Amino acid sequence: MIGKLKGVVDSTGEDHLILDVHGVGYLVHCSGRTLQSLPREGEAAVLFIETHVREDQIRLFGFTSEGEREWFRLLQGIQGIGTKTALAVLSTLKPSDIAQAVALGDKAALARAPGVGPRVATRIVTELKDKMPSFASADPALARLAADVGAAEAAGGAAADAVSALVNLGYAMPQAHAAIAAAARGAGEGATAETLIRLGLRELAK
Structure with a gap:
């Protein structure tokens, strides 16, 4: 092969x-x-x-990346999606945008792709929410920020909820910590869990 x-x-x-x-x-x-x-x-x-x-x-x-190839494979595992539709999704959305749409249940974003109607978009969200790519990893340099999120997680709040959400999506705890740490640093104080999840997924998909 x-x-x-x-x-x-x-x-x-x-x-x-x-x-x-x-x-x-x-x-x-x-x-x-x-x-x-x-x-x-x-x-x-x-x-x-x-x-x-x-x-x-x-x-x-x-x-262009192994991550994009993995999404191509994942999408084809869903009923109603073949190679043509999988490529259409990847033509319409970046891998980070697909991850964000799945994590937030944004079916409308997925339905923008040719050949993906409301039913197929619902299947993508439902079936991939528990199969989020484990291949993604945060930049090693972001690991230094994990301690900041660890403290936030201990105290509760949006950062803790965001870390928990990424872990539930299948990411390893160190990856989730590092990604949300970077997200919190960029978003500033008062960021909601939803905002941190969005930014964290972008970090993981880089």
Whole structure:
């Protein structure tokens, strides 16, 4: 199985590109957001690959990060979502925005993606709330701020609620501590738990 490709962008289409790897052109399907982030034709690019093998074909899907690829896999585990819809979601929302929408139950944000109606958006929130990606991790430098949140958690309040929410979503306690510490530092005093969760998820999705 192909897990990663490094090559030169040969050409791009509406939903794919040709990546030249030592003279072999790989057709790789991508989200619109990924295609927009790629370098120009003739320049080097690296893509994390999800390989789908079927009886009559092999299809490659490319992503700029392992996190984006993991969301692609998670989304396809939901009834009514195939590769086309999963790419549509990733074209419409950044991974951090998907995580935020799932955490806050924001079905309207998910329904903005082509092919995702209210029912499918509800399934995404319901089924992924307990399966939030465990691959995300906070910047190691943020770990120094964990003590601040630990004190806030002991005293209760919005920070404690936010840390608890991230832990319930599947993140490790150190990750949750560090992310909410960074969020609290940026949001300032008086920030609500909802605000801290939003900012914390953005930190975890970086």
